[in-house]
Amino acid sequence: MRRILMSMSETLHARTTAPAGAVRIDGVERTFPTKTGPRTVLRDVDVALAPGEIAAVVGPSGCGKSTLLRLIGGLDEPTRGSITLDGGTARAHDESTAIAFQEPRLLPWRTIAQNIALGLPRGTKPKRAKERVAELLDLVGLTHAAGQRPREVSGGMAQRASLARALARSPRVLLLDEPFGALDALTRLKMHDLLLDIHRAQPTTVLMVTHDVEEALYLADRVLLLRNLHATTAQPERPRAKVVALGSTSGIGALGGSGSHGSAPQIADDAPARDGSVARVVTVPGSRPRDRGARSLTDLRASLLDGLGVTHHTTTPLTAKENS
Numbered sequence: 001m002r003r004i005l006m007s008m009s010e011t012l013h014a015r016t017t018a019p020a021g022a023v024r025i026d027g028v029e030r031t032f033p034t035k036t037g038p039r040t041v042l043r044d045v046d047v048a049l050a051p052g053e054i055a056a057v058v059g060p061s062g063c064g065k066s067t068l069l070r071l072i073g074g075l076d077e078p079t080r081g082s083i084t085l086d087g088g089t090a091r092a093h094d095e096s097t098a099i100a101f102q103e104p105r106l107l108p109w110r111t112i113a114q115n116i117a118l119g120l121p122r123g124t125k126p127k128r129a130k131e132r133v134a135e136l137l138d139l140v141g142l143t144h145a146a147g148q149r150p151r152e153v154s155g156g157m158a159q160r161a162s163l164a165r166a167l168a169r170s171p172r173v174l175l176l177d178e179p180f181g182a183l184d185a186l187t188r189l190k191m192h193d194l195l196l197d198i199h200r201a202q203p204t205t206v207l208m209v210t211h212d213v214e215e216a217l218y219l220a221d222r223v224l225l226l227r228n229l230h231a232t233t234a235q236p237e238r239p240r241a242k243v244v245a246l247g248s249t250s251g252i253g254a255l256g257g258s259g260s261h262g263s264a265p266q267i268a269d270d271a272p273a274r275d276g277s278v279a280r281v282v283t284v285p286g287s288r289p290r291d292r293g294a295r296s297l298t299d300l301r302a303s304l305l306d307g308l309g310v311t312h313h314t315t316t317p318l319t320a321k322e323n324s
């Protein structure tokens with residue numbers, strides 16, 4: 001299946017490639033008015049996404065991940081700071097960005113093909129629309145289900161249709177809000193490879209919110225760890241820009257960075273604002289798709305989980321009683 005998708009991806013490449021977008025987020029703050037006064041959800045967010053990059057956003061519930069995606073997608077506006085896409089402002093419902101969510105949000109009375117067609121740019125000629133929907137059905141492996149209604153297909157298939165609908169406008173930036181969060185574990189693994197196949201065929205810039213650190217490390221070039229500005233419990237603070245060799249047990253907590261100096265891979269956090277929403281920006285070593293069990297990711301995984309407040313993530317041997 002994967003090989004079929006990849007070869008289809010290659011043939012599609014020339015026809016469907018849209019230029020990937022460069023995203024700049026400068027000094028962004030989002031404050032919402034509430035009954036008890038203004039509430040700042042995001043503060044001092046400075047991030048630049050390179051064209052074609054896959055970045056993952058992780059962080060505790062309520063820290064502003066979806067808010068950030070909505071801002072980039074032009075569905076909301078920052079209270080302070082600016083967000084630009086290739087130097088211009090992203091507007092909702094234009095063709096530069098597309099967003100997909102945890103729930104596929106398909107129209108139940110339309111077929112899978114018709115749902116995908118809803119994502120096409122306004123004014124697409126019928127002949128081109130038909131071709132493009134066929135390409136997208138191919139890309140996500142749903143050609144056989146083109147005429148089915150959403151309730152007749154599995155959750156994974158519906159989510160593939162949702163991805164295809166988002167891709168229909170050939171967005172320069174694809175925003176995914178926990179896109180695989182509702183899928184079973186096996187389907188989720190398949191979706192990871194599908195996303196990478198799609199990214200090869202349409203190398204758009206991807207920003208994906210996930211609560212799954214494994215998913216982030218498997219798919220992303222960089223991981224943004226957000227902190228909750230209103231956390232009631234203390235959140236871990238990490239030394240910034242500390243450089244360590246990957247695999248060093250003493251260096252847990254110092255991550256990321258793109259350079260390799262000398263024989264051991266050197267990693268360091270990019271340096272986000274100290275009290276801002278971005279706790280860390282981590283560059284994931286190695287190229288995609290990564291070996292899920294790679295030792296080089298062990299410290300990174302532990303450290304990110306630590307940053308999410310999951311401190312007891314080491315495998316504890318089962319007691320004889322639990323084991324029986």
Ligand SMILES: Nc1ncnc2c1ncn2[C@@H]1O[C@H](COP(=O)(O)OP(=O)(O)O)[C@@H](O)[C@H]1O
Pocket residue numbers: 032033034041059060061062063064065066067068
């Ligand atoms: N339109 C809004 N008005 C007021 N508060 C909002 C609005 N949108 C989001 N929030 C609040 O902002 C915080 C972050 O929300 P969200 O970005 O959805 O978090 P996450 O996706 O990280 O779980 C939450 O406390 C949420 O209640």
Ligand SMILES: [Mg+2]
Pocket residue numbers: 065066067177
């Ligand atoms: Mg959310």
